Amino acid sequence: MYGPTLFLITFILVVPRYREIVEALGNRAGIRIEAQSPLSYYVLVIVGIALMLSWMLMAFWPRTKDPERQQVLRRYFGHAGDDRAMPRVRAQRVMTTRAASSS
Numbered sequence: 001m002y003g004p005t006l007f008l009i010t011f012i013l014v015v016p017r018y019r020e021i022v023e024a025l026g027n028r029a030g031i032r033i034e035a036q037s038p039l040s041y042y043v044l045v046i047v048g049i050a051l052m053l054s055w056m057l058m059a060f061w062p063r064t065k066d067p068e069r070q071q072v073l074r075r076y077f078g079h080a081g082d083d084r085a086m087p088r089v090r091a092q093r094v095m096t097t098r099a100a101s102s103s
Helices: 002-014 016-035 037-060 067-077 088-102
Strands: none
Touching: 002 016, 016 037
16 A cells, blocks of 8 residues: 555656645645744644643553453463463363263
């Protein structure tokens, strides 16, 4: 997906006619921002501050570990390092079916 997009952007920037169009669009956008200077800069600052605050909130929010959930998971699935762990209910069912089939 990025390959064709990068190719298109490179092709647009290499051709002088397209480069002039892109520069003209950029200049018009700059003039429009300068014409509405106070409002647009305030909006940009508010959006930037909101972005930083939301990032900080997500990055530094304390993580909670529910001890009951950990105990339930260990009870049914065993410890994380044990690859052979399976739920006890399934293990009991397997043992009872093996015992019934062998007799």
